[in-house]
Amino acid sequence: MSIRDWPAAERPREKLLDQGAATLTDAELLAIFLRTGVTGKSAVDLARHLLASFGGLRPLLEADQASFSQHLGLGPAKFAQLQAVLEMARRHLAERLRRDSALESPQAVRDYLKALLRHEPHEVFGCLFLDSKHRVLAFEALFQGSIDSASVYPRQVVKRALAHNAAALILCHNHPSGVAEPSQADRVLTQRLKEALALVDVRVLDHFIVGDGEPLSLAEYGWL
Numbered sequence: 001m002s003i004r005d006w007p008a009a010e011r012p013r014e015k016l017l018d019q020g021a022a023t024l025t026d027a028e029l030l031a032i033f034l035r036t037g038v039t040g041k042s043a044v045d046l047a048r049h050l051l052a053s054f055g056g057l058r059p060l061l062e063a064d065q066a067s068f069s070q071h072l073g074l075g076p077a078k079f080a081q082l083q084a085v086l087e088m089a090r091r092h093l094a095e096r097l098r099r100d101s102a103l104e105s106p107q108a109v110r111d112y113l114k115a116l117l118r119h120e121p122h123e124v125f126g127c128l129f130l131d132s133k134h135r136v137l138a139f140e141a142l143f144q145g146s147i148d149s150a151s152v153y154p155r156q157v158v159k160r161a162l163a164h165n166a167a168a169l170i171l172c173h174n175h176p177s178g179v180a181e182p183s184q185a186d187r188v189l190t191q192r193l194k195e196a197l198a199l200v201d202v203r204v205l206d207h208f209i210v211g212d213g214e215p216l217s218l219a220e221y222g223w224l
Contacts (some may be wrong), residue, residue, distance in 0.1 A: 012024060012028040012029070012031045012032050012043075012044065013032055015028065016028075016032065026047075026051055026056075026057045027044055027047040027048045027051055028044060028047070029057075030047035030050065030051065030057070030060075031043035031044040031046070031047040033081075033082070033085070034046060034047060034073060034078070037073070038072060038073050041073075046072070046073045049072070050071060050072075050073065050074070053071060054071075061082070061086065061119075062119040065079050068082075086115075089115060090112075090115045090116065093108065093111050093112040093115055094112060094136070094139070096108045096111075096112075097109065097112055097128075097135075097136045098135060098136050102128065102130055102134045102135065102136060102170060102205070104134075106217075109128070109170065109206075109208070110208070110214055110215045112139075113128075113172050113208050113210050113215050114210055114214075114215060116139065116141075117172065117173070117174040117210040118174060118210050118211075118212070120174050120176065121176055122144060122145060122176060123144065123145060123173055123174060123175070123176060124141050124143070124144050124173060124174055125141070125142055125143040125144070125152050125171075125172070125173040126139060126140055126141040126142055126171075126172050126173065127139070127140055127142060127157060127160065127161070127169045127170065127171055127172070128169060128170040128172065129160070129161060129164040129166040129169050130166055130167060130168040130169055130170065130205070131165075131166070131167055131168075132167040132168075134167075134168060134205070137164045137165075137166060138164055140160055142156060142157060142160065143156075152189055152193070154192055154193055154196035154197075155196075157169075157193055157196070157197065158196055158197060158199075158200055158202070161197060161200065161202045162200060162202075166202055167201075167202065167203070168202060168203040168204070168205050169197070169202060169203075169204060169205070170204075170205050170206045170207070170208065171190065171193060171204060171206070171207040171208070172207065172208040172209070172210065172215070173186075173209060173210070174209070174210040174211070175209055175210070175211045177211070178211045178212035179211050179212075180209045180210065180211030180212075180213065180214075180215060180216040181209075181211075181216070182207075182209055182216065182218060182221075182223065186207070186209065186218075187218070187223055190204070190207045190218055190223065190224060194224065204224065205219065206218060206219040206220075206224060207219070207223075207224060
């Protein structure tokens, strides 16, 4: 049966418009993105098949072009469309941060860092540079690879902070393992950077570690 033949309250698009996007299942949201199904499968049936094949919505969203395009009903055009949607979401989160103080919007900071770093297959260390009112000036990914006190250079962090005329910053990096628990090396690195940046009057407000759940704040644990 075609989706057009379903009761209006059960059609994903109508359900979204009537009840809001949060009420839809992953398959229903994906069906709206797909727009059409394939022979023998409605858009919802195809969405369920794809979610089962990828192992969930997150692996589908984070798939590279080659693995994404080899699946039924997908291809380069859909991949490009999906990347555009994801980038719009990241830019929306960035705009939310720029409007308010980062300290007054801790969840906005977490959401933005998750969108930027959670999908990375290797460790990425970055900084949110802030002005004197703690509004976001810029985000930069500064180092990649195995992040520890030996591979992150305080001089480079100080250099970029001065280039942005930052008054404060928030450090961040991801753990590809998904476990956000800080290591001793993470805590040592945080202290080294805090001391180096203090020499040029730039405050380190927090260091977030991004894993599978909510990013962990070293400041909230009293480790800053």
